[in-house]
Every structure is written in structure tokens, then in C-alpha cells.
Amino acid sequence: MTSLSSALRASEAPSDRVIVRHSPLVRICHWVNAGCFVVLLMSGMQIFNADPALTWGPATNFDHPFFSLSARENDDGDPTAGVTTIFGRPFNTTGFLGASRGDDGQLEEHGFPSWATLPAYQDLAMGRRWHFFFAWILVLNGLVYFAYLIGRRHIRDLWPSAADIRAIPRAIVDHARLRFPEGDEALHYNVLQKLAYLSVVVAFPILILAGLTMSPAMDAAFPWLLSLFGGRQAARAAHFLLATYLVLFVIVHLVMVVLSGPINNMRSMITGRYRIKEARR
Numbered sequence: 001m002t003s004l005s006s007a008l009r010a011s012e013a014p015s016d017r018v019i020v021r022h023s024p025l026v027r028i029c030h031w032v033n034a035g036c037f038v039v040l041l042m043s044g045m046q047i048f049n050a051d052p053a054l055t056w057g058p059a060t061n062f063d064h065p066f067f068s069l070s071a072r073e074n075d076d077g078d079p080t081a082g083v084t085t086i087f088g089r090p091f092n093t094t095g096f097l098g099a100s101r102g103d104d105g106q107l108e109e110h111g112f113p114s115w116a117t118l119p120a121y122q123d124l125a126m127g128r129r130w131h132f133f134f135a136w137i138l139v140l141n142g143l144v145y146f147a148y149l150i151g152r153r154h155i156r157d158l159w160p161s162a163a164d165i166r167a168i169p170r171a172i173v174d175h176a177r178l179r180f181p182e183g184d185e186a187l188h189y190n191v192l193q194k195l196a197y198l199s200v201v202v203a204f205p206i207l208i209l210a211g212l213t214m215s216p217a218m219d220a221a222f223p224w225l226l227s228l229f230g231g232r233q234a235a236r237a238a239h240f241l242l243a244t245y246l247v248l249f250v251i252v253h254l255v256m257v258v259l260s261g262p263i264n265n266m267r268s269m270i271t272g273r274y275r276i277k278e279a280r281r
Contacts, residue, residue: 021274029145030269036138042118046127052111054240058231069111071099079109158198164191180260182277203242210239
């Protein structure tokens with residue numbers, strides 16, 4: 001009798017189903033974005049190392065940057081410690097930011113370490129070439145993806161409703177407890193995902209405009225860019241801060257991918273096929 005009851009319960013339990021979650025175009029755009037983002041991040045750090053400090057305003061304030069990566073030096077001029085300064089408060093970041101170890105094991109003055117930059121050696125011109133080339137690929141890819149969202153009316157999927165806003169506290173609790181949606185609920189973004197993806201959609205155009213503002217040629221063609229950001233140094237700071245935000249977004253995104261099922265998530269972004277767990281009663 002016990003085995004019969006167990007068999008009946010097993011037969012009544014809903015089985016998982018497999019759906020096509022992402023279209024080929026979405027998957028291609030995703031991986032092009034991922035590749036471009038890595039190259040842009042590494043080449044961007046190479047460019048930043050040429051002047052590893054940020055000020056806010058129309059001109060550079062060398063004496064009072066709100067963020068800087070520097071090194072303490074001994075009497076011989078050799079770096080002894082890496083220092084990261086944020087709003088006047090210094091932090092010892094020896095070995096990583098400000099001063100990192102070279103191939104010979106000795107400390108060298110670098111904003112970001114050489115292993116994280118493209119190219120690894122200090123070459124501002126080459127870093128710019130990498131950055132600009134892949135920036136335009138990212139822009140074109142983004143336009144294709146945005147046109148797809150508009151054409152298929154998927155842009156509405158990212159816009160939170162009034163019910164979504166009211167559900168924010170519950171969504172935070174569910175994420176904190178690592179409770180992931182099941183059944184039909186897994187077919188839709190929750191409110192935290194909507195807000196996160198929507199913020200990226202908004203951040204990317206501002207990031208691109210800030211990057212264009214740092215180009216004298218673009219400023220000459222479109223002088224309103226300087227007025228929009230309040231100067232080239234302010235645009236540089238905005239570009240850096242938004243890039244930092246996107247890095248944090250990617251880190252959280254990858255953590256959630258791993259916690260919610262890395263194989264299932266990766267398969268959906270490679271083949272489009274996604275397995276949905278049906279809600280168990």
C-alpha cells in the first residue's frame with residue numbers, strides 16, 4: 001500500500017518542462033556584448049592608468065581629486081605602497097591598486113595592475129585603439145538589440161508595474177533566502193530583475209555620450225556635449241562611475257546565474273533551451 005501511494009504521488013507531481021527562452025538574435029547579442037564588455041573594461045583601465053585620478057568639473061583639479069590611485073615612494077623614487085584615495089581618505093591597496101608587482105616581483109607604480117589592462121604594458125595609444133574599435137561594435141550591437149526589443153514589444157517586459165513596485169520587499173526577501181521562481185512565474189522577470197536591466201538600458205547611452213564628450217573632435221562637432229556634462233573632466237568621471245556600476249551589475253548577475261542553476265542558465269543562453277521547475281504542491 002505504501003509503495004502504491006508513493007507511486008500515485010509521484011505520478012501526480014508535475015514534471016519539469018523545457019522551453020525556448022531566448023531567440024538566436026538575443027543570444028548572439030548577449031555574447032557580443034559580453035566579449036565587448038571585457039575588452040572595453042581592460043582597455044579602459046589601460047587608458048585610466050595614464051592619469052589615474054578623477055575630478056568633477058570643467059577642468060582637472062590635480063590637488064583635490066575625489067578618486068585617485070597612487071603610490072608612496074622612498075627617497076630613491078621607488079614605490080613602496082599602493083594607495084587608493086576616495087574623497088580625501090586614503091586606503092592601503094598595495095599589490096593591487098596604485099602599486100602592483102611586475103614580472104620581476106618588484107613593486108611598480110600602476111593605477112590598475114598590468115594583468116588587468118589591455119595591453120598589459122603601458123601604451124595609451126594602443127589602449128585607445130582597442131577601446132574605440134570595440135566601443136563601436138558594442139554600439140551597433142546595442143542598436144540591433146534595442147530595435148529587436150521595440151519591434152517585438154519586449155521593452156514592456158522591463159517596465160515595472162504598480163504591482164511590481166509593491167512586491168519589492170517580498171522580492172528582496174526571496175533573493176536573500178535564495179528562493180527562485182518556479183512554474184509560470186519563472187517565465188517573467190521579477191521586479192528586481194526589471195529594475196536592474198532597465199538601469200543598464202538607461203546607463204549605456206549615458207556612458208557612451210560621456211565617452212564621446214572626452215573626444216575633442218566630437219566636442220567640436222557637438223559642443224552641447226560639454227554643456228550636458230559640465231566639462232570634459234566631469235564626463236570622464238561619469239564615464240568611469242557608470243562603468244564601475246556596470247561591473248558591479250555583471251558581478252551580481254554572474255553570482256545569481258551560479259546560485260540559480262549555472263548549467264540551466266548557460267544552456268539557455270547558448271542553445272535557447274531552458275528547463276523550468278514546476279511548482280510542487
